[in-house]
Each structure stands twice: as structure tokens, then as C-alpha cells.
Amino acid sequence: MAVVVVLGASTSSTYHSSAGVGSAVSLAAKKKVAKEDKVAKEDKCTAGRGNCNATQCCAGPGLQCYQQNELYAQCRESCIGDAPDPTHWDGNKWTCKELGTRAEGEPVCGHPGDDCTKSQCCADPGMQCYEKVKGWATCKAECIPEAPDMTDIDGEFWSCNELGERTPSTQGWVAEQCSVNWDNCVETMCCKNAGEQCYLSNVGFGECMPVGTCSNNNAGDGSQWNCDAVGHPTPNAVSRGGMVPDWALDKCGKINEGCQKSKCCLGMDIACYSKNDDWAMCMQSCEAGKHKDDNNSDWSCNQVGPRSYGLATKGFPSLYCFSVIRVDGYEKGILQASSDRQAGIFACDDFDILTADAQTTVGDVTTLQFQGAEIVTSIDGTAGNTDMFVHAWTAVIDNGKWLNHAFICKVDPDAVFIPDRVRTHVHHYVGENIDVINCMIGDMIYGALEVFSYEAIHQWAMRKGECNAPNVFGEDKYMTQCMDTLGVTRVHDVAIVGDQLCQTFSSCGNGNNAAYHPFKDVASWTQCMDEAVGTGA
Numbered sequence: 001m002a003v004v005v006v007l008g009a010s011t012s013s014t015y016h017s018s019a020g021v022g023s024a025v026s027l028a029a030k031k032k033v034a035k036e037d038k039v040a041k042e043d044k045c046t047a048g049r050g051n052c053n054a055t056q057c058c059a060g061p062g063l064q065c066y067q068q069n070e071l072y073a074q075c076r077e078s079c080i081g082d083a084p085d086p087t088h089w090d091g092n093k094w095t096c097k098e099l100g101t102r103a104e105g106e107p108v109c110g111h112p113g114d115d116c117t118k119s120q121c122c123a124d125p126g127m128q129c130y131e132k133v134k135g136w137a138t139c140k141a142e143c144i145p146e147a148p149d150m151t152d153i154d155g156e157f158w159s160c161n162e163l164g165e166r167t168p169s170t171q172g173w174v175a176e177q178c179s180v181n182w183d184n185c186v187e188t189m190c191c192k193n194a195g196e197q198c199y200l201s202n203v204g205f206g207e208c209m210p211v212g213t214c215s216n217n218n219a220g221d222g223s224q225w226n227c228d229a230v231g232h233p234t235p236n237a238v239s240r241g242g243m244v245p246d247w248a249l250d251k252c253g254k255i256n257e258g259c260q261k262s263k264c265c266l267g268m269d270i271a272c273y274s275k276n277d278d279w280a281m282c283m284q285s286c287e288a289g290k291h292k293d294d295n296n297s298d299w300s301c302n303q304v305g306p307r308s309y310g311l312a313t314k315g316f317p318s319l320y321c322f323s324v325i326r327v328d329g330y331e332k333g334i335l336q337a338s339s340d341r342q343a344g345i346f347a348c349d350d351f352d353i354l355t356a357d358a359q360t361t362v363g364d365v366t367t368l369q370f371q372g373a374e375i376v377t378s379i380d381g382t383a384g385n386t387d388m389f390v391h392a393w394t395a396v397i398d399n400g401k402w403l404n405h406a407f408i409c410k411v412d413p414d415a416v417f418i419p420d421r422v423r424t425h426v427h428h429y430v431g432e433n434i435d436v437i438n439c440m441i442g443d444m445i446y447g448a449l450e451v452f453s454y455e456a457i458h459q460w461a462m463r464k465g466e467c468n469a470p471n472v473f474g475e476d477k478y479m480t481q482c483m484d485t486l487g488v489t490r491v492h493d494v495a496i497v498g499d500q501l502c503q504t505f506s507s508c509g510n511g512n513n514a515a516y517h518p519f520k521d522v523a524s525w526t527q528c529m530d531e532a533v534g535t536g537a
Helices: 002-007 012-044 173-177 246-251 330-341 386-399 419-429 454-466 475-485 522-533
Strands: 064-069 072-076 097-099 128-133 136-140 161-163 196-202 205-210 271-276 279-283 289-291 297-299 319-324 350-356 368-370 407-411 434-437 449-453 489-492 497-499 515-517
Touching: 205 489, 271 297, 319 386, 319 419, 330 522, 350 386, 368 386, 386 454, 386 475, 407 419, 407 454, 419 434, 419 449, 434 454, 434 475, 449 454, 449 475, 454 475
Parallel strands: 319 350, 319 407, 350 368, 434 489, 497 515
Antiparallel strands: 064 072, 064 097, 128 136, 128 161, 196 205, 271 279, 289 297, 407 449, 434 449
16 A cells, blocks of 8 residues: 555655566566576476486586486486496486576585585485584595594594485496406497496597596507597496594504504504494404403494505505515616605605615615525516516515505616506505506506505415416516405506507607606606606696
């Protein structure tokens, strides 16, 4: 009524003023109706992994309804046509036909470090939104309640309340349907191994490689690869671990040490397990019941703290690296040049230099001595040195430094080696049982840079007797076949090393390579290192 009276006033000034009020009311009404229409539309739009074939609209901001087939469509950020999606429950290909229009706004699902309290969803496969305290949560692979997070800025305990659903990751059909190793993946358009993508060599052929590692000289025979990605990448294993914060170095226990108060442990693949309400200890595993090594005391073996994924103090993931050198000769000089720059194995989180039957020093480092063995001519005309390197690896195992680290690298002394690039190539395989096949010639590990996960070397330490070990093998051929025997998963990555013997070397300026080989004098090694570090990464 007040509006009608004002609008009926005769003065010009009153009329204009009243007309403004009437317009404002009309505009507000229109906005209200529009908002109600939007809410009504959102209420009927599809959320989550529901079928949007009928609604043809998505409840989440920034999402588009894409069709897999005539029977099913899903709200997604993007879609790759004529390919299966490794995170979807079946291996059928998607048409990716767009139904309706994309929802307004930007996608809201969080990444690790983002606050996912409101969105209650995670963008990365395999991640869950976990609450630390009321009002703050983030996306993680796992969470132990009433314990700290080893990658957190502080050692405060987490509630670990789950908000929303875990984001789907690699589905079971992938292992049966997708390509692996040197298979042609153009037909399947998917890869079996985590973290791999199908890349084109030419129109009719492609191979699965770790994401981002395809190189134009990938074949090693001079032919040029196209390197266009085909289909979806297979999700990496969910990201675990990170740089160890200072508070953890001061607060957390080491293996076989107590952790009742801190609820955290330092090392690789260990966690805090409780005996009872009064005692807990850092161990790799724990079986409930009586423990002979503890006077037959009963242990509950409840895991009360997060699992640790390596003592990463220089970079993540953590690396233990070693080289075997002769006491006399050029190798010691090259390692001295590396030591002077704190480069190569000296830039790993921990390292050793090994020598057979004698000791020497490189800088202030005394070499680790091991039992030597006869070097013979191998079956392929190179050095047959399996026995010597089995002894060297045994010394590494007995020394125990490797136990703290996610990956173990054996590096030839005449290789230019950049550890941070190894981390780039393998960080998605933390906690997995893998070795890196770095050469297509022989489909094997070439010895310039051998990269193994912690679990792979753990298997070797326990079961090396199961491996055929003729001394007429080169040690790299031996390790390749031994890892196969032990059931270690092969990760093909020829881009990890530029090796002239494997025909993968292009130049020391190739920033995708983590090592370059061989350089048998200090001058050429230094020149290559200078060129390599000038490329970044």
C-alpha cells in the first residue's frame, strides 16, 4: 500500500523518487525469481557420478554433462573421446557428446593443501577430504586419527573425519584391458601401469611411458617420435609422503624406538604400533599376539600413527645413492669433482662410495669396503661382474642406510647425475614395488643409472638366493632378470638417462634426462655437468 500511495503523488520530485523505488522492487523481485529458478534447476541437476543423460545439467560448478553412451552420461570437467577412462567402473569408450550446457563457475574440488571443508570433494584420483580440526580439512591419501601428519607444518593431531566421498582412482579392468611395456597402445588407448600414458610414435603405433617423459628421440635409433598423448593417463598411485618437516626430525622416533607420545616415526615404510596403553614402538609391521622378542608379552598392534615414506631432507622422494669405484684410476677424480660441487650422489639424501678389497677417501668421505671378485668376459663381450656387484649390493644392505629411503640408485662414476630429476621421474611410485627399465636395447636396466624402489631392494635383500647369478652376466643384466624373478613391476622410462651405449643420448642439454653417460675424464664430465645444470630442473 505504501508503494501505491507514493506512486500516486502529484509532485514531479515525488514521482521520480517513487518510480525509483518501484523499479528497485521490480528488480529485486526479478532477481528473487531468477534465484529461485536457479535453485530449482540445481535441485534437479545431477550430482556426483549420477547419470545426467536425462537431466542434461550438472549440480557442481564448472562441470559439463558428457555422454559415455546412449545409456549413461556423467558430469565431468573434461572428456577424451573414443577412449576408456581408467577411473570409470567399466572399460567402455566414451563418445564425449556434450549434453546441455556447462554449469557456471569454476570447479571447486580441492587439491592437497587446499581447504576442502566446503566442497567436501577432491580433484585428484584416490584422494579423500579429511578434517584436521573443525573448520579446516584437506585432501590426502590416508589419515590416522589422533596422530600427526608427517607433511604438516606442525605436529598437531588430526581428527581425520571424512568429508564427502573418496575420488575414484584406477579400476580393476585396467590390469586386464590396457597395454604395458612395449605393447602398441593405439588400439587400447590406455596403460596398465600407474602414472603412464600412451604416446604416439607415428599414426599407427604408440607405447606406454611415464607421463611427460616422451622424447622425440625416444626410440634411440635416430627416428623421431610424434609424442602426442593418446587417451587418458592412468592415475598415479596416490601421492604419499613429502619433505620431512623440522618438527618431525626433533619429535618422531626411529625404527625400534618408542613413539607412544609422538605417534610418528622417521624412515621408510614404518609406522607407530601400540603394545598397550602405555607403550608403542616404530616398526615396519606388527602382528597381534605374543611377541617372543618381548618376553612373550601380548601386543595389540594397533597402528596409532601415520606410515612414513622416506627420510626426505634434500628433496622428495628421498634417495639413497651409491657408486662403486676403483681405488686407482680416473673414477676417483670424477667423484672428487662431483664432491667439490656437492652434485651427483652427494646431492642425494644419503649416499655411499664403495671400493673392493681396500679403502680410500673422496673429499672427507671414506669408502665402504666390500669383498671383490674376478671380472670375466660376459656373454655379450663386456665385463662379466655379477659376483662383484652382488658383493657390493650385500655391503649396501648390511650398511643399512638404504632402509630410510624411498628409492635406491646405483650410479656409475663416469655418469653425470642429477638426483632432482630422478625424483621428478619416480615420485608417483613412492611405496610401490618397481624398478626402472631404461633401455630398449635388450629391454633391460642399463648400469649407468639403476633405479629401484625401497620395496624392490627389500625383496632382493630377503630373496636374492632365488635369482640366477652367473658371473658371465653384466651386473645390470643380472639385476634386470633378478627383479623379474622377484616379481618387481617394470616401469619403462628410457628418458631417465641419456646413454650413448643405449643410443638414447642426445646432448647434455636434454633437461628430461637424470643422467648422461659415459664421461671418462674430469674435463668432459665437467663440461657435460655445466651444460646439464644450465637446462633447469
